[in-house]
Amino acid sequence: MAKKRVIGDPFDLKTEHGPQINQINMDRILGLIDKGIKDGSVLKTGGKRIGDRGFFIQPTVFADVQDHHILATAEIFGPVQQLLKFDKIDEVLKRANDSKYGLGAGIYTHDMEKINYLMQGLKAGSVWVNGYGVMGPHIPFGGYKDSGWGRENGEYCLQQYTEVKNVVIKIKKKSS
Template sequence: WNFPLILLCWKIGPSVAAGCTTVVKLDEHTPLTGLYVGKLIQEAGFPPGVVNILSGDGPHCGASIVKHPDVNKIAFTGSTQVGKIIGAEAAKMVKRTTLELGGKSPNIVFADCDLDTTVEMSHFALFFNQGQCCCAGSRTYVEEKIYDEFVQRSVERAKQRKVGDPFDDSTEQGPQISHEQMDKILDLIESGKRGGAKLLVGGERAGDKGFFVQPTVFSDVHDSHQIAREEIFGPVMQILKFKTTDEVIERANDTDYGLAASIFTKDLDKAVVVSNGLRAGSVWVNTYDNFDPVAPFGGFKQSGLGREKSEYSLDSYTETKCVTIKISQRNS
């Protein structure tokens, strides 16, 4: 539901390009985007039945698609918890799956970075789309030499973030998707405070109407804290301190997830070494959320299976067949 248009395109595109008919089950929180895309598909002249769009909930509508014997392949974007259920159900019929699931992506900031750019990009990496992004840079590791300054600047940037009406062009942050999601975020903020992390700004509901959460920044976060291990999916920045390159690679990989990561440094040799050591499907250097249709996207570990976008996305919608023909042989 967090990117209902682009994620729909990532799935319909390779499926249709590979010659498959497609059934799409929209998220119940955001059905209107997909229904409008269905209207555009009709206007574009697609033959009836090539793309079929359904609205409904997961336990009934979605589960029926996964279990249907005539559906040969499942593509899902959502939580790791639901992805495991879908993967297990699909495995009963040996169906192919691509699963784009959760993340707890490390954003690694070295002391030799361009600090002005890095503070802004790190803010974007976490707070973009109200923090409702599977590949959000939600564990910000900062080298100790610049830790205090980075924290100070990040707090000031969070204080400047405008929360309000998403239809106002000057608004930077709108509401969370639902009351349930807002409550989950606030509960995790409370766990951060109980665990000993230092709350520097935010930490509360914004106003008493709508599902708004204040931009929140924690410092003095440890890898064992719940907020550093669970996907929050909200505007909650966690800033951790590191000393050495080997240390930060090991700590960044100490997670069940492996969707994305980022590195900020002026030393490209260092960036290559660190990116090779990170167990993540996408690694951005001196940028974040920089997507291109030709670049594959997908996760390691519990962040999913398979790849979307690029030519790799076609693999799971095609079958490899070998035909061997014996021909009669004649002497020359």
């Protein structure tokens, strides 16, 4: 799947993956990819810059990622997929929540019991099921824990522009 992703102009509706925002961010992601390899994660595909113009990185997939590897602990914000093995569903929830981040989570299964269990237990601002990154102006977006401040989109974003104050005055005697 990673090799088939359409990479290019983010304004082209066919594009699935655009460039990184700048040189600094691209270099940071490529550095994390290198650290992932040094940690012992297995690079399955990608991991390199595309061309010499723009800030494009190949969609990258790692296998055999361990919980202590940088790829499992960093917020990468780039085209890097980490595959971690698990034995039981409770282990997935514990490991997913054992992070200081909580922007988004993805669940891929057709088992509704697993979906309900995981979506209720995941400490993430967005949980996507059988897809990832679906956004819209009406869908609140923002993270839990150290992932962001407040919410973007939807009516929830308006709360960061308001302050609620409650004033209660005890009056001894009615004045009318």
